[in-house]
Amino acid sequence: MIELENVSYTYGDGELLSNVSVELQPGSFHFLTGPSGSGKTTLLKLCYGALLPTSGRLSAFDQDISTLDRDQMALLRRRVGVVHQNCQFLDHMTLAENVALPLMVSGRSESSEHGDLTELLSWVGLGTRLDARPPELSGGERQRAALARAVILSPDVVLADEPTGNVDWEMSQRLLRLLIELNRMGKTVLFATHDLSLIRAAKSQIQARVLRISQRKLQLAGADL
Numbered sequence: 334m335i336e337l338e339n340v341s342y343t344y345g346d347g348e349l350l351s352n353v354s355v356e357l358q359p360g361s362f363h364f365l366t367g368p369s370g371s372g373k374t375t376l377l378k379l380c381y382g383a384l385l386p387t388s389g390r391l392s393a394f395d396q397d398i399s400t401l402d403r404d405q406m407a408l409l410r411r412r413v414g415v416v417h418q419n420c421q422f423l424d425h426m427t428l429a430e431n432v433a434l435p436l437m438v439s440g441r442s443e444s445s446e447h448g449d450l451t452e453l454l455s456w457v458g459l460g461t462r463l464d465a466r467p468p469e470l471s472g473g474e475r476q477r478a479a480l481a482r483a484v485i486l487s488p489d490v491v492l493a494d495e496p497t498g499n500v501d502w503e504m505s506q507r508l509l510r511l512l513i514e515l516n517r518m519g520k521t522v523l524f525a526t527h528d529l530s531l532i533r534a535a536k537s538q539i540q541a542r543v544l545r546i547s548q549r550k551l552q553l554a555g556a557d558l
């Protein structure tokens with residue numbers, strides 16, 4: 334689905350990621366961990382084409398991302414749902430309208446495999462909050478709304494950037510379960526988190542590989558986690 338071959342990325346004059354290689358196979362579940370500032374968000378941005386590698390090759394759906402024109406890049410972005418670290422909503426619109434925005438922008442009327450919008454919001458536990466305005470939502474509700482918005486176009490890949498960053502343990506587990514469910518529906522999932530206890534808790538629920546960024550390199554974490 335997404336493959337990085339010797340990808341490096343440099344902001345200004347400081348190299349952040351150095352010769353990173355990884356392949357996200359269809360239907361796989363990966364965690365991405367590493368200290369704050371190690372480059373997790375940057376790696377995710379590379380995966381959805383918000384940044385292009387400084388060197389190396391990144392391909393998505395068998396296409397070299399650096400060769401894509403604007404339309405092809407837009408198509409790629411539709412196949413990759415992103416839960417951003419600091420999810421933003423439009424405060425003057427309802428929760429349902431915010432979640433439906435990608436549908437409107439893409440000119441589509443149908444929803445994801447969850448059926449209609451109400452069904453999707455019920456799936457994330459927000460079925461009674463359709464008319465709420467974003468400022469009225471709790472942190473956990475915002476994160477679940479962000480997840481619903483990320484999957485409304487039925488992407489093949491879901492990238493989640495610290496979706497459990499500002500929520501308690503119970504809500505973290507709930508978000509994890511939703512991502513596991515998406516994976517069981519066949520989606521390829523990359524879940525960035527610094528929360529190692531959550532990764533340990535996930536081990537009994539799913540077979541996932543754990544990638545760790547350390548000193549600009551990407552490694553497969555082992556039993557030491």
Ligand SMILES: Nc1ncnc2c1ncn2[C@@H]1O[C@H](COP(=O)(O)OP(=O)(O)OP(=O)(O)O)[C@@H](O)[C@H]1O
Pocket residue numbers: 344345349367368369370371372373374375376527
């Ligand atoms: N647009 C940018 N310009 C310059 N430096 C940047 C930019 N974006 C990020 N950085 C720097 O790159 C480094 C990695 O940032 P990144 O957000 O990818 O790390 P992270 O592992 O996701 O961190 P956290 O866990 O704190 O979210 C940080 O030092 C950050 O300041």
